[in-house]
Amino acid sequence: MILDYSSDMAVSMILLVDAEVKAAKNADINWATRVWLWRHGFISIAPQVFDFDNHDPEDYLSHAQHRLRACKIDEPLIPLFHDKRMFDQLLNAYDEYLPECYGVITDGEVRLFDNEESRSIDDLVTAPPTGGLVVKPTEGMGGRGVDVIESNGDSLRLNHKQHDPSDVMTAIKEHTDSLLYERVQQADYATDIYPDASNTLRIITMIDPDTDQAFIARAVHRFGTDASAPVDNWSRGGICAGVDLETGNLMEVAETPGGGKLKRRKDHPNTGAPVTGTEVENWEMIQEEICSIAEYLSRTPYIGWDVIVTDHAFKIIEANGRPGPNTMQIPGPMLTDERVQRFYCHHDVI
Template identity: 35%
Template sequence: MQGLAAAERDSTTTPSLRRRLWLWRRGFLSQSDAVYDLEESTYESYVSDYQRYVRTKRINGTWSVALSNKLLFHRVLQPFDERRMTVYGMLRDGTYHSVDSRTPHREVTDGGAASAPAEGRHEPASETANAAQRVVSRLEDEGRLVLKWAHGGGGNNVFLCTDTDDGYRVNDDHYTGAEFRSLVAGLEEYLVCAFVEQGSFATARYPETPNTLRIITMYDDVENEPFIAAAIHRIGTTESAPLDNFTQGGLSASIDLETGELGPGAQPSTDGRVEWHTTHPDTGTPVDGELIPGWERIRAQLLEMADACSFVPYIGWDVIVTGSDGEFRVIEANSYPGLKSIQVHGPLLADERVRRFYERTGVC
């Protein structure tokens, strides 16, 4: 409930008091009024903000930690090593702890060939107190790194780091060497991760951000199989950069679950309303009608992964497409994913299988 109240307090949408009370009694925030088609005859088809913030949190029970702890999730996905992002180490208590720096991945590129691991420093498994220097050395070897907090989601507490000629760039800010070391020294329980290079399809939409697929899987305990409830392609813009978050101004394009075809991109405007784009508003690249490359392979592999994680029945996967024939990496997973970027394309509960899942898990 605290999360709900904080979200309402920070909302830039200001409906009338009467409308706000109507929304609140039905479990919705003011921001949802601008995104969803909420009327007396339609609101029950949407997963409400109350249901999302309070009830979906409970679906995975104690096993939600398998997703909320990013290092643990990295270990859970070990059988699917080629689909994981590389985690070099973790920063904790002022020290650097190596994770899988000894076994760099071979990435499959758009051309279909497996590239050799990047030449870099062989890191010992033991920890060192000079954590900042270890990160600097790795960044200078790789050129780019991602530092992300080991807990929580939503795109917060993520630093995209780039080695430059005159220092370092962190997200959109310039850092001197001393400033960057000071930043790293102050990070607690952050993972030091390889930057996942997206394929040409995602780069063509908007090259300045990683552009991810958000795919929600649910486990049907009647049919004893996972299924995909919804999928979108999140695409960054000048407003959302350096990330692709919908709530920060990025695009959300629906994905046809059978064909992988994109719909038009939805984008929240400054007044909280939604604008729709058939082409990218900054690059002019087509969005509506484009096909996710290798979608059938992505869908099949992700369902296999969800099946292996059947003890975690509700997962919001964040995926970067790295090639042209279904190659991808999972960069994160969420135990109770945000739904505005999903339901802007239509209410989830209109799908009977999705509704049954939420009913069986006590969400609605």
């Protein structure tokens, strides 16, 4: 399964081994299980996210298939997704679905864009727009290096903790290469489930090799927790629930409390708000528009979209040309879908 090396296979193998080394440190499994996982192309985190008790391992896209093959589907255009400024320009035709970008921070210096009102960064920080501000690195993913700034009456909150304006400005200027965005106001259902994070949809689109049309292969709704806030990333302690693609209803919640084995529940572990059965607002419109945008970017046929649902539409926070196999397969294995199989076969992934 993992012997068909391409010219840069050595680098991919190193990255795969590095991922295993990191996963093994937190994996409470015996050596027999670990060897079984390796034989099937999985790293040691797999039992925490995949249900091998009820599904054949061959039904899952493995970590080896992901790292050694699927990661190459969108090459050489992967850099378009890594640089947020480049990505914003790429989607200029769909800018109504992008959060407003106020400026760039380079080596502690802040430069605001389109500053017709001569607004200073101090004005923007001390009186942030409704919803607040988000500072995120120009490059990078996984919620690392993200700061959230909100107004709290006469004071400011930085990552949900009260701070003086001078402290917030200092935190902003500590960023070396970052962008300053509006903090998108998410739809009420998402706030009701967990208010202290921007709770995002991860939507995987693929371009059908037979029809050249985009389809949604999988959608998962992530929610922040007290461990992950102000972000919702699974790797930071967030939770997720699969989305029924037909109805837009949320499935069971998946969590790994304390980094342990995957557990299922129907509510949020901190707020107690019901999750299972909740309908994602604007779901039909989101499907149509995301597929339209995916077809616009059809030269990159494999995209993971991070989307915040708003009251009337949605905003694309970022996109990834190498969507990982973990979170998107927590609701169940992807290779049981014939369209997904056909896509991966066409691109020599399976």
